[in-house]
Amino acid sequence: MKKFLLLSLTLILSITAVFAGGQKEDSNVIVIASDATWPPMEFLNEDKEIIGFDVDMLEAAAKAGGFEIKIVNTAWDGIFAGLANGNYDAVCSSVTITEERKASMDFSVPYINAGQVLIVSQDLSGKSTLADMAGMSLGAQIGTTGAIAISDAGNIELKTYDELGLAIEDLANGNIDGVVADSPIAADYVLGNDTYKSKLKIVGEPFTDEFYGVAVKKGNSEVLDKLNAGLKAVIESGERDELVNKWLR
Template identity: 30%
Template sequence: MNILKCLLLAGVVQLTALSSAFAAGDLAGIKSAGVIKIGTEGTYAPFTYHDALGKLTGFDVEIGEAIAKRIGVKPEFVEGKWDGLIAGLDADRYNAVINEVAITDARKAKYDFSTPYIASHAALIVRSDNTSIKSFDDLKGKKSANTLTSNFGKIAKDHGAEVVGVQGFNESIDLLTSGRVDATVNDSLSFLDFKKHKPDAKVKIAAISDSADSEYSGVIIPKGNPQLLAAIDKALADIKADGTYKQISQKYFGRDVSK
């Protein structure tokens, strides 16, 4: 009889532990702990990176800090490589990931997303003195520097451009400013970050693509946490309403990037 009681007691303890571990991931558990754990890379400037003093910072980091403050808890950032970052949600390493995770149907099938907190658009970038390219249709017969497998390269090609292959954004700008290509179709956020650091660079955005080519990112959390999702959405709405979001956005990009 004593052995049976011990086995029953052990089972109750185990179930209680499992219940507590699960509850720790919901809003009540997060508030009880006083901490929300946030997964991020820490190597993806200007969104999440380490400054000269080694401090984790960036646009996404400050957004995460602002969300935690509105929920009433402290943020604890857990860094990891991109390849396993989202999978860390399945392993309960953190409660959410804030790392420029694009909202896609495939990801929405397995996880929940907040309302979008940042938008990236395909931007048509030309030299500052270029007056002949004003729209994507003007790319016909022109040379555009792009990575060959990117969606941006496909956009350029679909509009009649000859795509000149490059390794990344910086090489695209180098070819553009040196006159070896006429344009580059690229990420609007990358361009804003570039101009923030090099405001005198002789390049400009001639046109922005329509919403069909835009990419929206949100806070991603495990499914089955509706209260946590609602709290994050409310926090995002609040920081946009009170000007906090705009202040963070201006700091990193020089403009509001929520739209």
């Protein structure tokens, strides 16, 4: 009986060692959760593969930082709870860095400003800022930071809509002079929609600060340091700007 118990214990320890060895081999793989429902940042293509700006950015950061990534499609509802529980190492899903979130999780360096941008007709030239649109009419979804920015400008006629798509349609039909929206959403309408991409364009740079970052579990400096090293290299090399032009311009 004692011999059997000893043999069983030895077998269990051997199995444990195998799994421990496997985990050690995979220690350079960062598992990242993403809710792939928000083009052009992260979404599924026809083959059900996760693609988008965030995906390309992560892959570039992994290559530059010398680590590997595995992206898992995860519903937004509960995505941060899963991070806190250790179900994955990080969350990259168009996550805005806020003081409230920083209290319960750590963030990488900001990798993009996803603030408000200006959408105008392809035919309009010489306009790239709100100041340039003085005396003209701009649309935005009601209650958004875009609508607030237009209102604060003071010398622009604001027209609000229940849905951003209605504002985009009005712009395409020539009923207003421009639309203000979050840069990723603007890119989805202007670049990803066959109806509008030949009629509309995004001009200028974001004029509000709404920075995205990769979230990691509070105190997980090992993962955070790897992500930061990779992201900084991609940003400094100019590769991030190339991805902006690919997905968001």
